[in-house]
Amino acid sequence: MLEILERSAIAAGRAIMEIYNAGPAVTYKADTSPVTDADHRAERIILDELATAFPDIPVIAEEAVAAGHVPNIAGKRFFLVDPLDGTKEFVERNDHFTVNIALIENGIPVAGVVHAPALRVIHAASRGMARKAPVEGGQIGSWQPIGCRPCGGRPVALISRWHNSAETLAHLAENGINDYEAVGSSLKFCLLAEGKADIYPRFSRTMEWDTAAGDAILRAAGGETIVIEGSPLAYGKRNQPNDSDFANPWFVARGRM
Template identity: 75%
Template sequence: MLDILERSAVAAGRAILDIYHAGPAVTYKQDTSPVTDADHSAERIILADLAAAFPDIPVIAEEAVAAGHVPDIAGGRFFLVDPLDGTKEFVERNSHFTVNIGLIEDGVPVAGVVYAPALGVLYSAGSGQAKKAVLETGRPALPSTVPGAAIRCRPCGDRPLALISRWHNSPETLDYLTDEGIADHEAIGSSLKFCLIAEGLADIYPRFSRTMEWDTAAGDAILRAAGGETLTAEGDPLTYGKRGQRSDSDFANPWFIARSKS
């Protein structure tokens, strides 16, 4: 399965970069978040690939949900897709945007791919193993398998490095860093924050502002496979497939803290 997800993410990333270099057409959703033709193009590619390879596994995809298309996920196994995470990064010509495909089983992210096409890096995880592959930027070939090196979270030392959202930071996040005595932090866009912790380049990602499940599933799967964890503010593992929530919409996440377990 992971080979198919990786290949689909790379194909979507190629389409995204074509539009990135040509100049995207930007519109805005009801919540004022931007969406581009690259979001839609990438999602079409991924949905077609998943339907062909896994016709019995439903897919919750960001733009499809925005259009009102929400399949039944009662079976507990489904994909979460964010075809272009970090659309603001994309529009602002920052390279920290990603393609995210995550597989959920009984509320737990068990496999995922995060591809950053402008950086030429692909992170993936499955069967409890996480890896990073370096690809050529632009239009890499679509190999049947993507070779990569195993990655692992590092032990958290006396001076941990926190990653925070570039566009959606909050006073609560900064208060958390102060309360925990964390002096060093860096603002990073998209799901790359999970991957950098999984790779051992940072230690913690507190997110005390709104996210959706498709924003986090793939990166969370990679982090967990690399020896990390993602917990709610109450200390419970972040779960997926949340519907009928009293306090928020379907598939919305609560505040969370992603970190190395070490």
């Protein structure tokens, strides 16, 4: 399965880069977030690949949900897809955008792929094994295992480039964390999984398709993503009393703390 997810992400990334280099057409959703022709084209590629390979596994995909297409996932495995995570990065021509595909089982992200086409790198994980490889000319190079590092005396944090909040900065201050870097998209999870940083607090809105693939890689690399109450971040959240379907609560992703 993971090889098919990787292949789908690479194909979507190739389409994204064609539009990136040509100049995307940008529109805006009801929540004012941008969406481009690259989002739609990449999602169509991924959905077609998944439907062919796994016709019995439903897919929750960002743009399909925005259009009102939400399959029944009750009691099932399902995929979560963000065809272009970091659309603002993409529009601003910052290379920190990714293709995210994750498999969810019983609310847990058990496999995931994060491909950063402009950075020419792919991260993937399943069965407790996380790895990273370069991508050149649409071909995946040699895979290398990755893992979280033990946190030293001066932890390094990652924060959102576009969606930082006062609560996030307060959390860093309360925990004596002074070193932090702003990074876009799900690359923050991947950097934690590689052992290049230690913690990523997110005290602003995210959706499940934003986090699932990176979270799968982080967990396989020895890290965790927990909500404020201390339990693992769960997936497949529907009929939430205080938020929309598939919206995440605030969380902290971290390596070996």
